[in-house]
Amino acid sequence: MDSVAALFCTGALLVGGIYWFVCVLGPAEQKGKSAASLSGGSISSEKVGDKFKQYWSFFLRPPSEIRAKDKDTVPDFVDTFYNLVTDIYEWGWGQSFHFSPSVPGHSHASATRLHEVRASDLISANPDHRILDVGCGVGGPMRAIASHSRSRVVGITINEYQVGRARAHNRKAGLDSTCEVIRGNFLEMPFEDNSFDGAYSIEATCHAPRLEDVYAEVFRVLKPGAKFVSYEWVTTDKYRASDEEHVAVIRGIEQGDALPGLRSYSDIATVARAVGFEVLKEEDLAAPPAGPWWTRLKMGRIAYWRNHVVITVLAAIGIAPKGTVEVHEMLFKTADFLTRGGQSGIFSPMHMILLRKPSNAASASASK
Ligand SMILES: C=C(CC[C@@H](C)[C@H]1CC[C@H]2C3=CC[C@H]4[C@H](C)[C@@H](O)CC[C@]4(C)[C@H]3CC[C@]12C)C(C)C
């Protein structure tokens, strides 16, 4: 009898321990995504490890070399990146793949929504509008903006797997009649000239080798007089190319986030004007008095260790693809570079620029 009781107690402790470890100790976001369903996106399970190695050796090279020699293959590697990370992002962060300033008294979810709705208000999105989401991910911002503004939103992403996830989330949220998702390259968009009443891009254009190419495409598809807002990833005026620590942090951010070279904040408006936009407003939304955007990354550290153990176990027993462990390790390190970039103030993921296509603009972009 004693041994049965001991067995029962051990079993109960084990189950309780696992529950505590997985669910209580910093639960992952788990909005529609559980650890057991982590995949390599559209990449088959056995190829995840190889694809990760290819990704890593591509982005290990200096950005200047990537842009000079392989500008045209960047979107393919960005696509691979999102196959590798989309499930982990959703599981550990949620459906909005971006940062937001922390706001006293607001949860992360609520601060995220405020940041998204701000973009919608800046472009004055309204129920008569058809709005473009440039680089839409799995559609967190799209759903928030469609609900808030009642406008129709069309999102474009390079990654087919994200299209499936975004459409499923839209259906579940009852927003599939107002939100549409298309697979395509934002450097050559499959949309008519002058066909959108507004556009926004949240932390996505940083993947373009040349900012002018994506801005020129947005310019082309916007109706004259329509507004475009972008939250850009940039180095700030505190960044010094002569400081080794600064360079290492920025390289770490580029490699772990599929970026062909971060731009300086001072280049954004110049590019926008060169393709024909009027600059209405420009502001670093990360600058004080805004609350720090990186606190969520720092606070998550214990959960990342827990996630690492969960992924390692799931990969060992064949539930998660083997290469997922390496992908997670990369994200773990990237989180540290991003935090250092935020704390030192040399990097901002939310340099906001608000642009307008002049009312008298011709339909096609001037820059191409
Ligand atoms: C705009 C981009 C993505 C920004 C963020 C959404 C992501 C940047 C780094 C990501 C993460 C880092 C650590 C992960 C952690 C180790 C894991 O256990 C759970 C997921 C992370 C928190 C993950 C979540 C998304 C990020 C914060 C780029 C790519 C242009």
Ligand SMILES: C[S@@+](CC[C@H](N)C(=O)[O-])C[C@H]1O[C@@H](n2cnc3c(N)ncnc32)[C@H](O)[C@@H]1O
């Ligand atoms: C960091 S995610 C941000 C997603 C979304 N804006 C959000 O905040 O949730 C960047 C997005 O840009 C998309 N992207 C990157 N390069 C692209 C390209 N060349 N064409 C289309 N989409 C691209 C990715 O597929 C991804 O959906």
